[in-house]
Amino acid sequence: MVARRPGVVVSRWVVLLVFALVCAFPFGWATFTMFKADADLYTVGHVPFFYNSPPTFDHVRVLFTDTAFLTFVRNSLEIGVIVVAITLALSVPAAYAIARLTGQWGGRLAMMVFIFYLVPPTLLFLPLSRIVADLGLQDTIWALVLVYPTLTAPFSTWLLVGFFRSIPRDIEEQAMIDGYSRASAVVRTVLPLAVPGLFTVVIFTFAFTMNDFIYAVAFISSSDNMTVSAGVPVELIRGDVFFWQSLMAAAVLVAIPVALAYNFFLDRFVKGLALGGVKG
Amino acid sequence: MSEPAVHRTVIIDESFRVHHLLDRESVLGPVMLSPLLIYLVALIGLPLVFVFIYAFSDATTGSDSFGFVGLQTFQTTLEDPVFRIALRNTVVFTVLAQLVVIVLATVLGFVLSADFRGKWFVRFLILLPWTTPVALSALAWLWMLDSLFSPFNWILGNLHVVDQGTPVAWLGQDSLAVGSVVALQAWRTLPLAAVILMAGLTSIPPELNEQAEVDGAGFWRRFFDITMPLLAPIMMVAILFGIVATFTDMAAVYILTRGGPGNATQVLGSWSFYTGIQGGSLAQGAAIGIFMFPVLLGVCILMLRRASQTEVV
Numbered sequence: 001m002v003a004r005r006p007g008v009v010v011s012r013w014v015v016l017l018v019f020a021l022v023c024a025f026p027f028g029w030a031t032f033t034m035f036k037a038d039a040d041l042y043t044v045g046h047v048p049f050f051y052n053s054p055p056t057f058d059h060v061r062v063l064f065t066d067t068a069f070l071t072f073v074r075n076s077l078e079i080g081v082i083v084v085a086i087t088l089a090l091s092v093p094a095a096y097a098i099a100r101l102t103g104q105w106g107g108r109l110a111m112m113v114f115i116f117y118l119v120p121p122t123l124l125f126l127p128l129s130r131i132v133a134d135l136g137l138q139d140t141i142w143a144l145v146l147v148y149p150t151l152t153a154p155f156s157t158w159l160l161v162g163f164f165r166s167i168p169r170d171i172e173e174q175a176m177i178d179g180y181s182r183a184s185a186v187v188r189t190v191l192p193l194a195v196p197g198l199f200t201v202v203i204f205t206f207a208f209t210m211n212d213f214i215y216a217v218a219f220i221s222s223s224d225n226m227t228v229s230a231g232v233p234v235e236l237i238r239g240d241v242f243f244w245q246s247l248m249a250a251a252v253l254v255a256i257p258v259a260l261a262y263n264f265f266l267d268r269f270v271k272g273l274a275l276g277g278v279k280g
Numbered sequence: 281m282s283e284p285a286v287h288r289t290v291i292i293d294e295s296f297r298v299h300h301l302l303d304r305e306s307v308l309g310p311v312m313l314s315p316l317l318i319y320l321v322a323l324i325g326l327p328l329v330f331v332f333i334y335a336f337s338d339a340t341t342g343s344d345s346f347g348f349v350g351l352q353t354f355q356t357t358l359e360d361p362v363f364r365i366a367l368r369n370t371v372v373f374t375v376l377a378q379l380v381v382i383v384l385a386t387v388l389g390f391v392l393s394a395d396f397r398g399k400w401f402v403r404f405l406i407l408l409p410w411t412t413p414v415a416l417s418a419l420a421w422l423w424m425l426d427s428l429f430s431p432f433n434w435i436l437g438n439l440h441v442v443d444q445g446t447p448v449a450w451l452g453q454d455s456l457a458v459g460s461v462v463a464l465q466a467w468r469t470l471p472l473a474a475v476i477l478m479a480g481l482t483s484i485p486p487e488l489n490e491q492a493e494v495d496g497a498g499f500w501r502r503f504f505d506i507t508m509p510l511l512a513p514i515m516m517v518a519i520l521f522g523i524v525a526t527f528t529d530m531a532a533v534y535i536l537t538r539g540g541p542g543n544a545t546q547v548l549g550s551w552s553f554y555t556g557i558q559g560g561s562l563a564q565g566a567a568i569g570i571f572m573f574p575v576l577l578g579v580c581i582l583m584l585r586r587a588s589q590t591e592v593v
Contacts, residue, residue, distance in 0.1 A: 015391050016402055019384075023471065024405040026420040027412070029431065033423065041429070048431050090319055093312035101309030109313070115580050116320045119328055120528030122549035123569045123576075126556045127330035128323070129341075150323050153316060182308060213415040213531035214549075218557050229413040233535050244423055251420050255412040262411040263404045270479040 027255055030248035034060060041244065059245030068223040069250055072231035079141050079227060080206045083148040087205045088198070090153045095160030096186060100169070110161050117154035124150070125218045132219050143219040144212075144227065151212060152205040159204070159272040163197030164190065200268045203261050210258065228254050334566035341560040349563075357567040362543045366551040367571055369458070373547060374526045374575075377465035381473050381522050382515070388470065389477030410471035418535035421464050425450035425536075454544040457537050461545050464536060465526045472525075473518040480514035481507070516586065520579050527575055548572050 033041065035055035046052045063069050094113070098106045128147050129138075137143040167190055175185035191198075209227075216230030223235045232250045236243065262269075335353055339346035357363050392403065409417060424430060433447040442448055451457050484507065492502050530549030533539060539546035539554065546554075548571055556565020 012391050012394065012396070015387060019388050019391070020402050020405040023407075023409050023467070026417060026424050027408050029424050030420045044428060048429060048434050090316040094316035097309045097312035101305045101312070111584055113316070113320070114583065116324050118524060118576055118580055118583075119324050120524065120549075120572065120576070122528045122530050122552060123331055123572060124324065124327045125553070126334060126562050126565050126569070127327035129557065130330070130562070131323075131327065147323060149319065154320065157316060182305075207411065211413045213413070213534070214553065217534075218553070229415045233415050233419050242423075244426075247419055248423060251412070251416040254416055255408060258413075259404055259408050259411040262407055263400065266403070266407070266475065270475055 027252060030252050034245045034249040034252060036245055038245075059243065060249045062243070063246040063249050063253075067236055067246065068226070068231060069228075069236070069246075071224060072226050072228040072235075075141055075225060075231075076210055076227045076229070079144050079148065080209045082145050083152060083209045084202050084205045086145070086149050087152045087156050088201065090149060091157040091160055091201070092191075092198070095157045096164055096190070098157070098161050099164035106161075110158060113154045113157050116150075117158065121151065121212065121214045125214050128215070129218050138219055139221050139225055141220075141225050144209075144215060147215055147219075148209045148212065152208045155208070156201045156205055159201055159269075160194070160197055162272050163194050163200075167193050196268050197272060200265050200272055203265045204269060207258055207262065210254070331566045331569060334562045335570050337563050339562040339566075341557070341562055346563070353563045353567045357564060362546055362551060363568060365543055366546040366548050366568070369545060370527060370547045370549075370572070373458075373462050373465055374523055376462045377469065377526050378519055378522045380462075380466040381470050382519060384466075384470055385473035385477050385518060386511075386515075388474035389481055392474060392478045393481040406474070407471050409468045410475075414468060414529065414531045415535055417468060418464060418532050421460070422451075422536055425460055427452060451537050452541050454541060457541055457545050461533055461536060464532050465529070468532070469522040469525050473522055476514060476518040476521070477511065480511050484510050513586065516582070520582065524576070524579060528572060 035057065036051065037053045037056050037058070040046060040051065040053045043052075098109045098113070102109055132138050132143040132146065135146070137146060171189045171193070172182070172185040175189045176182060180188060210229055212227070213229050216227045217234060220226050220230065223231065226235055228250070232247065232254075236247055236250065334346075336348055336350060337346045338349045338353070388406070392399075392406070412420075425432075427433070427447055427449045430447070430450060432450070433442070436442045436448060449456065450460050488506055488510075489502055492506055497505070528549055530547065530553050533545055533547050533550045534553065537545040539550050543551075548568055552565045552568040555561055555568060559565070
């Protein structure tokens with residue numbers, strides 16, 4: 001109808017291109033920068049929009065060979081995998097219970113869990129740093145493994161409640177009539193149907209753990225145990241010396257895979273937000 | 281058909297013995313909920329109580345002992361000029377950034393809700409500010425706004441808007457640094473808001489708009505009388521996410537400006553971090569953080585009210 005008018009189509013594209021440019025520009029600029037030779041980059045008179053000398057992979061190579069970047073990546077991956085497992089173990093049963101077993105209390109419990117999500121790390125990092133120290137976990141990845149589910153479990157539960165509610169009750173009730181216990185009915189019928197929801201939770205839990213900055217900076221002091229998000233800006237900047245090409249390479253190499261993963265799962269994520277958000 | 285029936289009998293027998301208790305919903309529900317609730321109470325609930333205890337004490341990171349000092353810590357905090365700047369900035373940054381986001385996210389949600397070729401790639405580009413860890417995107421901004429090598433400075437210099445010898449110090453002047461932080465916060469919270477609004481727009485039945493168009497309502501009439509009222513609840517969700525993300529953030533400020541120049545861009549989150557971790561005063565850090573509480577409480581109440589409204593419907 002309206003969208004077929006050529007004026008509307010053109011103006012939509014113009015608006016989209018402006019937004020895409022604004023959103024992606026810092027990353028585009030970072031990508032462009034990471035291949036620049038020092039002499040090209042740090043000469044004030046040079047036009048910054050060209051390669052005045054041939055692009056070079058040197059600084060990307062330096063990032064991998066001469067910095068702790070790969071250690072950060074490995075730590076982030078390890079922490080992410082463990083936290084995903086913990087998050088699923090906590091939030092799948094809880095979300096199922098809220099969606100199916102708590103009757104009219106369900107909505108209130110879902111809201112309570114969501115309110116835990118609203119308590120920010122900038123408020124909790126002080127007592128948590130004391131708890132982490134008392135447990136002898138400071139400067140280990142286990143400090144982050146311990147606290148990251150506070151970022152991920154409430155949100156995951158909230159998403160999963162929506163997904164579970166969107167699965168008709170009849171399905172596991174039929175299985176229970178057929179003689180399965182509730183637990184095996186859930187494992188056999190509900191969880192397979194919830195796989196897309198579970199995948200969404202895995203992706204976003206992983207991304208949330210990557211995104212944290214304050215806990216990693218507050219609890220971790222040595223490069224060996226840093227995550228990407230804290231390690232790159234804190235450890236790779238020595239004093240006032242910035243290795244801009246390598247820093248930009250690190251930012252881009254993390255940003256692109258994460259954005260691709262989000263893009264794949266965005267529709268389900270949004271559906272989950274709407275489900276969780278509308279029903280409370 | 282007879283074989284599965286035999287199989288079923290066996291399972292019923294087993295379930296009566298093993299799962300008897302767990303089959304009662306009043307037992308199974310709490311059992312499934314308790315690990316999450318225990319974890320959340322231990323690592324969010326109790327620490328939150330500790331924040332308040334610290335704030336009424338003289339606790340430091342160095343020693344385990346601390347005494348209660350009543351409101352003295354709050355008094356010191358309120359008299360600290362940097363705290364006042366931080367409090368004001370936190371509110372101002374959040375309000376300005378989210379005002380920008382409301383307007384831009386509505387436009388972006390609109391254009392993204394249509395189907396078009398290349399949508400996948402455009403969406404990928406638009407999602408980048410939200411999906412990238414904030415510390416890394418702040419780093420990209422730091423380079424983009426570099427006083428010597430910023431591309432904006434080159435453009436402005438060559439257009440002779442500014443003198444080529446004196447580049448704009450985007451992060452070195454109070455007002456520009458404030459603007460830069462607001463821009464970064466709006467930029468990084470825009471995609472999620474747009475995506476949520478896009479979902480809201482696609483859930484509006486197209487018949488409503490078509491019928492109104494047949495009845496002669498123009499685009500703006502339809503926008504304000506149909507789309508906006510239907511979009512309002514989900515718009516609130518989008519903005520609440522944005523408010524929480526901006527209001528409680530410290531990474532953007534920490535990396536982009538380190539709170540500077542001077543302390544002109546300090547926010548509650550960053551000032552609490554500098555005072556509590558780097559300054560070693562748990563009490564002061566906690567007292568600063570507590571000033572985030574009224575706003576967070578307000579957000580919680582709005583969420584609860586929204587939830588109770590939708591439950592009625």
